[in-house]
Amino acid sequence: MQMMRKLVPTGIAAAEIDRMTIHSFLGEQRNSGKPRTIKLDDSKLENEWRSVEYLLIDEMSMVGLTLPAKLNRIISIAKHVDPQVSFGGVNIIFFGDYLQYRSVYDASLHTDFSLPSKKKSSKLLTEKEIQQRVARSLILQINCVVKLTQQMCTEDSRYLQLLECLRHGQCNYDDYELLLTRVVGQPSKGSLCDSPWNKAPILVFRNEVRTQLNNKAAIHNAAQLGHVPMVCVAQDTCNGKPIKDPILIKK
Structure with missing residues (x-):
């Protein structure tokens, strides 16, 4: 029985601390214009939320108002509660710093919609803008703030x-x-250049970083041994025949 769920906005953060991204948990693609279709008798969704009482969301500065609005809608349906009950009665705990990063293609959690807007007042709000205002009203219901002062x-x-x-x-x-x-x-x-750290494996979550580290390590080791690095280009084949597709060759 899982009473607590932990979510983060990015895949890298999720991989580092063994959590799940908010988009994956919602079952929606990032920046998708189509909301997830939810049936009132979705047993899978009900089982996912039946025992959940606490939802922890890290890196709150990167979370835009659209995501809390979606969470509120999904949890309310899964819990079968009055839509006026915030987040279906689940306790939402945000971690992070408002000033650290900005949310991407979304309004920040601290957005003040009462301030004058550059948008023409005569233009009707989009569905996304309406949901952002709903989420902002939910954020304003947060009744406890804890400030951590020790670094x-x-x-x-x-x-x-x-x-x-x-x-x-x-x-x-x-x-x-x-x-x-x-x-x-x-x-x-101790320095990473000293033993035994200079031979320790380095774990990264991006292939691009791994490739750069391997290149630097190869050049360094060749210089230490007095050898000249050599680049060997792979000759890939498909079904025994050379690959002629220029796109694949370029990659």
């Missing part, structure tokens, strides 16, 4: 000072020089 990611006081200046847009040349060194942390910590 747990680093103990480097100089780096913490830099982050604080960066947050308020007050960085100076000394901060710039510190970033150029790319050295953050305690000087007593």
Whole structure:
């Protein structure tokens, strides 16, 4: 029985902390204009939400208002509760910092629709804009805010000072020089260039990063051994015949 679900807006964050993206959980594609079709007697959906009492959403700055609106609609149907009950009675807990990143192609959770808009007032709101305003009214019902003041990611006081200046847009040349060194942390910590860390495997979630690391490692090892790196181009075939498709050859 799963009483708590943990969701994040991006696939990379989900892979790092063993969670699921919000879009995957909703069963919808990102930026899809078509809402998910839900039947009132969807037993699979009901089973997914039957025991859920808490929903944790991380990286809240990247979550736009469209997603909470969809969540509210789906949970209300799955729980068979009055649509006026926010999120079907499930406790929603947001984690993160409003000022960290912006949501993509969506209005931020802190969007104030009461402010004057550049959009012509005579133009009718789209369905998406209506749902964003519904979600904003849900966000305004949050009744508890906890501010964490102790930095747990680093103990480097100089780096913490830099982050604080960066947050308020007050960085100076000394901060710039510190970033150029790319050295953050305690000087007593071992270097990745020293044994045994220089032979430790590196895990990444992007093939592009993996390829760049492998290229640099190959060049470095060749230089250490006094050899010249060689590039061997693969001659791929399909059913025993050379591939002639220029698109496949380019890739």
